[in-house]
Amino acid sequence: MKEVEGCIFDLDNVLVDSKNSTILPGVKRFLINLRVSGMKLAVASKKSNADVLNVLNIKDFFDVVLDSEDKTANSTPILLKTASELGLAPENCVIFDNSTDILDQAKRLNMSSIGVGVNIPCNSADKTIPNLSNVNSSILNFS
Template identity: 35%
Template structure:
């Protein structure tokens, strides 16, 4: 069995499920602007930066705002979101994740985080995973959001590895595209019809083991 030297994980939707928190926060902003906003709309914002997400919501309502107004809206959205995620616990870690991280560690496979979220440190602390990642690259460290590969390339670089040595786990289309653009192997976590650009797609992290790498 050929194993990677490292695995780089997205956070939202792979390690923890923050989609409901994002939905509550974005819907609060949309409601304020009288823009209809559904959970399906929220799905389209997965892996998208905060500012771009706000722009897309405004487009849904046929509205435009200045850069300063958008910043004010996204700041308030983030306050709502942070209030929710700061109350997360280890019970919010998605099924199978801890067991798989343990398996990787036991087999000397490095573990890194590659998330566009600037709130990644808050989430990791809340769920008790801060010390599980040898390298953690998040939205505070990058200039380009996914689908730009910067977050994964920086993670590999900090591990002292090449993209060919790493496997990325992603649940968003933009994240899969970022991984592929960076020449990483990518395992999509979610729906195969949505994440078809990944090298392999699994429904979730439940009961997976090292044999998964043989399928890449």
């Protein structure tokens, strides 16, 4: 069984409603739950994150924030860089994303993956959930 020590989140439609830049239901509670359990947290996204995270008052939850300012933002290296900046091996991280391309990249890197959204094919991620509203840290148990 893999030991998950860090979570890497996409921003749009995983943590934040991309249409109106509001935090999605259950996100803050889930982040608090993860922090209390000692989990390292990161955001890795194609969009600039810092301003949105500051406005929503959730930036302090994250140990690492990588975005489009980083030249690796559109490819596998952003996942590797994020894991590295968390001080973790890729296999000790889980990615929460709604992009099948990113979820496939996570698989190739031996990262656990959780597809967030209603249109995620089951074979794209280790687990799929519609959103973070009713999730707790037990979702990180992978066998």
